[in-house]
Amino acid sequence: MTATFDIAAIRAEFPILSRRVHDGRPLVYMDSAATTMKPRHVLDAMRSFDEQHYSNVHRGSHTLAAEATEMFEGARTQVAAMLGANADEIIFTKGTTESVNLVAATWGRQHVQTEDVILVSAMEHHANIVPWQMVAAETGASVRPIPVLEDGSLDDASARQMLTADIRILAVTHVSNVLGTVNNVARLCAMARERGIVTFVDGAQAVQHGNVNVRDIGCDFYAFSAHKLYGPTGVGVLYGRREMLASMPPYQGGGAMIDRVSFAGTTYAEPPMRFEAGTPHLEGAIGLAAAIEWFRSIDCDALRHHEAELLAHATEELSRIDGMRIIGTSPNKVGIISFVVDGVHASDIGMIADRMGVAMRVGHHCAQPLMDRFGVSSTVRMSFGVHTSHDDVQQSVHAVAKAVEMLR
Amino acid sequence: MTPAMTMAQAANDLVEQFEFLPSWEDRYAHIISFGKTLAPYPEEHRSETYKVKGCQSQVWLHPSVQDGRIHFEADSDASIVKGIIAMLLFVYNDRTADEILGMKPDFIERIGLTQALSANRANGLASMLKQIQLYALALSRRTA
Numbered sequence: 001m002t003a004t005f006d007i008a009a010i011r012a013e014f015p016i017l018s019r020r021v022h023d024g025r026p027l028v029y030m031d032s033a034a035t036t037m038k039p040r041h042v043l044d045a046m047r048s049f050d051e052q053h054y055s056n057v058h059r060g061s062h063t064l065a066a067e068a069t070e071m072f073e074g075a076r077t078q079v080a081a082m083l084g085a086n087a088d089e090i091i092f093t094k095g096t097t098e099s100v101n102l103v104a105a106t107w108g109r110q111h112v113q114t115e116d117v118i119l120v121s122a123m124e125h126h127a128n129i130v131p132w133q134m135v136a137a138e139t140g141a142s143v144r145p146i147p148v149l150e151d152g153s154l155d156d157a158s159a160r161q162m163l164t165a166d167i168r169i170l171a172v173t174h175v176s177n178v179l180g181t182v183n184n185v186a187r188l189c190a191m192a193r194e195r196g197i198v199t200f201v202d203g204a205q206a207v208q209h210g211n212v213n214v215r216d217i218g219c220d221f222y223a224f225s226a227h228k229l230y231g232p233t234g235v236g237v238l239y240g241r242r243e244m245l246a247s248m249p250p251y252q253g254g255g256a257m258i259d260r261v262s263f264a265g266t267t268y269a270e271p272p273m274r275f276e277a278g279t280p281h282l283e284g285a286i287g288l289a290a291a292i293e294w295f296r297s298i299d300c301d302a303l304r305h306h307e308a309e310l311l312a313h314a315t316e317e318l319s320r321i322d323g324m325r326i327i328g329t330s331p332n333k334v335g336i337i338s339f340v341v342d343g344v345h346a347s348d349i350g351m352i353a354d355r356m357g358v359a360m361r362v363g364h365h366c367a368q369p370l371m372d373r374f375g376v377s378s379t380v381r382m383s384f385g386v387h388t389s390h391d392d393v394q395q396s397v398h399a400v401a402k403a404v405e406m407l408r
Numbered sequence: 409m410t411p412a413m414t415m416a417q418a419a420n421d422l423v424e425q426f427e428f429l430p431s432w433e434d435r436y437a438h439i440i441s442f443g444k445t446l447a448p449y450p451e452e453h454r455s456e457t458y459k460v461k462g463c464q465s466q467v468w469l470h471p472s473v474q475d476g477r478i479h480f481e482a483d484s485d486a487s488i489v490k491g492i493i494a495m496l497l498f499v500y501n502d503r504t505a506d507e508i509l510g511m512k513p514d515f516i517e518r519i520g521l522t523q524a525l526s527a528n529r530a531n532g533l534a535s536m537l538k539q540i541q542l543y544a545l546a547l548s549r550r551t552a
Contacts, residue, residue, distance in 0.1 A: 022432070023432075344487075345465055345485055345486035345487060347465045347486045347488070347489065348465075348486050348487050348488050348489075351488050352436060352488075355432055355436065377466075378465075406433065406436060406437060406440070407440065407487050
């Protein structure tokens with residue numbers, strides 16, 4: 001039902017899309033996997049909070065403090081509803097990276113032991129590798145990757161074999177930030193659960209592509225960032241199953257996370273407060289709530305359909321370019337296309353495309369093990385947002401083709 | 409070998425070359441063709457020691473001193489970056505340390521390079537220039 005998906009109307013909600021770059025060229029923003037732009041609804045909500053209701057939360061008895069607390073806790077409820085979780089299972093963090101670090105530093109230090117194995121995948125972002133390596137270094141455990149197949153999908157057969165009893169936790173991405181591959185995390189989590197293995201799912205690239213339900217996935221932890229869901233930077237979420245959070249030690253010490261402080265001994269608050277030391281990013285949480293509200297107003301099926309069409313369009317057009325190699329061709333993928341072109345450096349393509357107004361990402365995308373897997377040092381990455389049109393795709397492909405022509 | 413032009417003359421020459429190129433395509437093509445003028449880079453110097461840090465693409469810069477002048481050899485795996493380093497060397501190559509350290513790199517601004525390459529500002533240009541200056545500084549300290 002594409003009729004209900006009015007791309008022109010959606011575009012009009014993003015002020016930044018009217019930006020012009022390099023001699024007045026309209027911006028073609030194809031970097032939504034790095035960060036999504038903010039619609040007016042989100043910008044307005046954050047400003048209105050600052051102008052009308054701003055105050056610190058969870059303390060003070062005055063009117064603004066009560067309003068701000070209500071809005072902040074309302075944001076938590078909003079996130080919980082989006083994920084199919086309870087509000088007390090939602091922890092506000094700085095973003096996905098901090099969410100991983102929180103689990104690694106608390107649950108990880110508590111449970112990971114010498115000779116344990118932390119199972120990740122070869123398509124992880126560094127944020128879902130390095131914190132585990134740090135825990136492994138401290139405890140004598142090791143980090144092992146599930147291999148990735150040539151088409152960019154996870155090697156399910158290996159995954160099944162590798163999920164053995166010595167695995168302490170499975171930490172895997174829902175959607176690859178490079179390949180666009182959507183992993184069957186529900187199946188992976190089910191396999192892990194059967195063997196008593198704890199599961200962490202990195203949802204940074206998943207939430208902006210449609211519905212995510214943590215109960216359906218069956219994971220113990222799920223993380224994402226607001227700035228990849230049309231919300232602000234500096235705020236993200238860690239979902240933790242209630243029983244998991246209840247048994248975990250605090251992450252950072254400070255105000256708001258305590259029950260009672262004395263020099264004889266301090267007791268800690270219940271989750272989620274136990275994990276939110278200090279004043280949280282209030283405007284961020286308000287912005288995230290607005291982003292969720294806004295995103296939910298979009299017909300999710302229509303969005304998926306539109307994105308699949310864009311992906312098919314871009315893939316077909318790019319494939320016409322001589323020497324084109326698309327990395328990540330899994331049948332189950334979102335609107336992310338990584339590619340290299342024979343004899344042409346990715347950074348050159350990125351620079352020339354930028355000059356033509358097309359914003360794409362060039363580099364290793366914080367996934368060096370995956371670059372090694374495919375034998376490249378960097379790729380160009382084109383990624384779609386809700387506002388991406390067929391015209392954007394056309395212009396991007398044109399820019400890539402032109403760059404290749406100039407560089408050969 | 410003493411270059412035919414002074415650094416200032418070479419810089420002005422470069423600015424003029426770009427003034428006659430009205431379209432961005434021509435300017436980029438000119439940058440790319442500059443890269444092709446670089447002498448083949450000696451494989452024995454293609455090592456971590458001579459890599460310029462802070463570049464998105466790989467850049468190698470190898471200095472040697474000949475008659476009190478610094479001779480640079482350079483290479484990059486990316487064409488535009490290679491062109492940029494070739495342009496820098498067009499001005500900076502075979503100069504004395506004092507000349508290099510006394511040179512104000514405002515010609516980069518005058519060419520419009522920083523603006524044209526805004527997306528990769530951090531990538532290379534500044535790091536390459538800094539590396540050239542660091543080598544010059546090291547040489548001037550050694551001879552002081």
